[in-house]
Amino acid sequence: MNLMKATVLYAPTLRQSPAEAEILSHKLMLRAGLIRKAAGGVYTYLPLAVRTLRKIETIIREEMDAAGGQEIAMPIIQPAELWKESGRWDVYGAEMMKVTDRHDREFCLGPTHEEMVTSLVRDEVRSYKELPLMLYQIQNKYRDEIRPRFGLMRSREFIMKDLYSFDRDEEGMNISYKKMYDAYSNVFTRCGLDFRPVEADNGAIGGGHSHEFTVLAPAGESNIACCTKCGYAASDEKAEIKLPAADTEEMLPMEKIPTPGTHTINLLAEFLHIPAAKTIKAVAFADENDRVILAFVRGDHEANETKIKNAVGALQLIMAEDTAICAVGGEPGFMSPIGINEEATVVVDSAVMNMKNAVTGANERDYHYKNVNPTRDFTNKNMIVTDIRMVQDGDPCPRCGEKMFMTRGIEAGQVFSLGTKYSEALGAKFLDEDGKEKPFQMGCYGIGVGRTMQAAIEQMNDEHGIIWPRAIAPFEVVVVPVNAKDEKQFAIAEKIYEELKAENIDVLFDDRPERAGVKFKDCDLIGYPLRVTVGNKAAETGEIEIKIRKSGEMKNLPADNYLTELKEILKGL
RNA sequence: CGGGACGUAGCGCAGUUUGGUAGCGCGCUUCCUUGGGGUGGAAGAGGCCGUGGGUUCAAAUCCCGCCGUUCCGACCA
Numbered sequence: 001m002n003l004m005k006a007t008v009l010y011a012p013t014l015r016q017s018p019a020e021a022e023i024l025s026h027k028l029m030l031r032a033g034l035i036r037k038a039a040g041g042v043y044t045y046l047p048l049a050v051r052t053l054r055k056i057e058t059i060i061r062e063e064m065d066a067a068g069g070q071e072i073a074m075p076i077i078q079p080a081e082l083w084k085e086s087g088r089w090d091v092y093g094a095e096m097m098k099v100t101d102r103h104d105r106e107f108c109l110g111p112t113h114e115e116m117v118t119s120l121v122r123d124e125v126r127s128y129k130e131l132p133l134m135l136y137q138i139q140n141k142y143r144d145e146i147r148p149r150f151g152l153m154r155s156r157e158f159i160m161k162d163l164y165s166f167d168r169d170e171e172g173m174n175i176s177y178k179k180m181y182d183a184y185s186n187v188f189t190r191c192g193l194d195f196r197p198v199e200a201d202n203g204a205i206g207g208g209h210s211h212e213f214t215v216l217a218p219a220g221e222s223n224i225a226c227c228t229k230c231g232y233a234a235s236d237e238k239a240e241i242k243l244p245a246a247d248t249e250e251m252l253p254m255e256k257i258p259t260p261g262t263h264t265i266n267l268l269a270e271f272l273h274i275p276a277a278k279t280i281k282a283v284a285f286a287d288e289n290d291r292v293i294l295a296f297v298r299g300d301h302e303a304n305e306t307k308i309k310n311a312v313g314a315l316q317l318i319m320a321e322d323t324a325i326c327a328v329g330g331e332p333g334f335m336s337p338i339g340i341n342e343e344a345t346v347v348v349d350s351a352v353m354n355m356k357n358a359v360t361g362a363n364e365r366d367y368h369y370k371n372v373n374p375t376r377d378f379t380n381k382n383m384i385v386t387d388i389r390m391v392q393d394g395d396p397c398p399r400c401g402e403k404m405f406m407t408r409g410i411e412a413g414q415v416f417s418l419g420t421k422y423s424e425a426l427g428a429k430f431l432d433e434d435g436k437e438k439p440f441q442m443g444c445y446g447i448g449v450g451r452t453m454q455a456a457i458e459q460m461n462d463e464h465g466i467i468w469p470r471a472i473a474p475f476e477v478v479v480v481p482v483n484a485k486d487e488k489q490f491a492i493a494e495k496i497y498e499e500l501k502a503e504n505i506d507v508l509f510d511d512r513p514e515r516a517g518v519k520f521k522d523c524d525l526i527g528y529p530l531r532v533t534v535g536n537k538a539a540e541t542g543e544i545e546i547k548i549r550k551s552g553e554m555k556n557l558p559a560d561n562y563l564t565e566l567k568e569i570l571k572g573l
Numbered sequence: 574c575g576g577g578a579c580g581u582a583g584c585g586c587a588g589u590u591u592g593g594u595a596g597c598g599c600g601c602u603u604c605c606u607u608g609g610g611g612u613g614g615a616a617g618a619g620g621c622c623g624u625g626g627g628u629u630c631a632a633a634u635c636c637c638g639c640c641g642u643u644c645c646g647a648c649c650a
Contacts, residue, residue: 012583014583014584014585014599014600015584015585015599015600015611016584016585016586016599017584017585018584018585019579019584019585019586019642019643020642020643022643022644030584037642039641040641040642094648095648095649143649145648145649146574146647146648146649147648147649149643154649200650210650212650222650235650237650411650414650482608482609483608483609484608485608486608514611515607515608515609515610515611515612516608516609516610517608517609517610517611517612518610518611519610519611520609520610520611521610521611522611524610533609535609536609545609
């Protein structure tokens with residue numbers, strides 16, 4: 001941290017952004033001289049980026065240590081045997097960067113370290129007395145992404161903090177999980193980010209619960225639903241939806257009506273002059289065993305494939321062929337559960353069961369039923385009724401009932417409780433108090449360090465450049481003499497620089513003999529939270545100027561009495 | 574892996590249609606000028622036109638292969 005003069009700092013800013021960058025944060029990282037590309041999804045971090053990364057890492061270390069974590073450093077190169085033992089050598093497959101040594105022994109560049117850390121603990125930890133144990137590292141990770149994108153957002157080499165917890169029982173695991181959940185909240189709060197801990201689907205990893213820590217930003221790749229009131233947030237695939245009260249209309253007798261050519265909800269609603277919410281939409285899937293699955297949601301809702309998979313116990317869903325639909329008694333475009341063969345799996349969204357006098361297909365070309373009342377008319381055996389719809393903007397929160405809004409975010413971290421998946425696969429056991437051998441209850445917890453940096457940029461910027469939160473800014477303050485050739489100005493600026501340095505403030509002295517405009521543009525682009533400008537006024541009346549990057553606010557202060565106020569302003573950034 | 578686009582100086586691009594001396598803006602070097610939001614001027618340096626092959630008297634330009642980049646899709650949690 002001794003490179004503090006701009007004349008020696010290697011920060012090659014660019015006026016135009018290279019054509020390869022698509023999203024704003026990626027462009028800004030290139031333009032502000034933070035990173036340069038070495039290969040697809042592989043980057044060199046330049047000094048400014050390294051300073052920010054170190055600051056993020058320091059915050060992470062402090063919080064991990066405070067939560068009881070102990071830092072270790074595991075190898076990047078991992079033997080294939082371990083991965084074959086856990087069964088993930090083939091599962092991870094093409095995602096893994098594989099290496100062969102001169103003896104033809106296989107290795108991979110670690111995409112994650114569950115195997116590594118579990119084998120370590122398996123070989124070393126024998127007794128419940130040594131638990132709980134939390135081990136972490138901050139390490140380069142490798143994933144051979146099909147399509148690296150967006151700079152550090154989806155890269156093939158990336159810096160990740162990964163912590164693994166080992167407990168004697170589920171209760172202990174849940175305590176560790178909670179500790180990590182809190183530590184993560186502290187990390188992202190301290191980084192100055194607007195984020196949400198988002199309830200997530202565990203997917204193939206299995207185990208208990210999982211949260212993704214998502215930094216809110218429109219360019220993010222994850223869709224999430226957030227409650228406007230209680231803080232509930234969940235990924236769109238996971239988000240539960242509070243069921244509104246059932247319609248109270250009188251049930252009318254069901255009637256078959258001709259509806260020529262209305263094979264979509266829009267056409268149907270238009271034809272009958274009714275709102276889409278009065279219709280029932282059908283979506284037909286086939287699963288990995290060629291089972292036909294018919295899902296029904298309200299006309300103005302969307303089916304949620306993840307929820308459907310979970311509801312029917314399918315691993316994979318594809319759109320069903322028309323012939324498969326007909327085989328179970330359905331008619332594409334005019335489907336309903338009424339009269340469908342038993343062999344089809346029928347899943348109905350809970351909200352549909354609340355509908356009264358709805359319109360649904362008649363399983364016959366160009367005909368629908370009206371006055372359909374699902375509680376009365378859906379009589380299929382084995383029909384599954386549950387929440388299978390995709391959350392929408394304005395849906396009620398499952399916790400408090402207030403409205404939720406949809407937003408996008410960048411997943412910067414995630415916490416998983418794993419249970420005994422890896423400890424069992426790798427035979428990692430300890431001897432418990434009762435004299436019995438038991439597998440460890442594990443959890444794993446990751447933070448993408450580079451991704452966190454980029455998420456901060458994606459979230460905080462304006463047309464001039466990056467706006468760093470103070471905690472992770474490469475420098476907190478930049479001191480700029482307007483005219484570096486003016487000895488008086490330069491001397492005052494240098495004095496202020498020395499004073500700030502003595503106060504342990506992370507300060508850069510922009511001593512370059514550039515014109516003021518050039519230096520100002522660079523300052524804004526790189527995004528130092530605070531700029532101290534020393535110009536003519538300083539030489540004449542002894543006044544310096546402080547500019548807050550975030551608000552653009554400026555303040556004139558005497559050059560011999562500014563420190564208290566500057567520190568005060570800095571605190572609020 | 575499928576479909577599209579692109580590859581010419583450090584960055585952004587023109588030139589390719591119609592084959593014939595490699596260009597522009599920014600940046601860089603030196604000097605002068607200017608000195609509170611990318612100042613103005615002068616003189617320079619810098620290119621295996623991604624790569625390999627082919628066609629041709631002659632290829633940045635036409636043809637074929639490969640590599641790389643990028644977008645959409647598939648994939649991934």
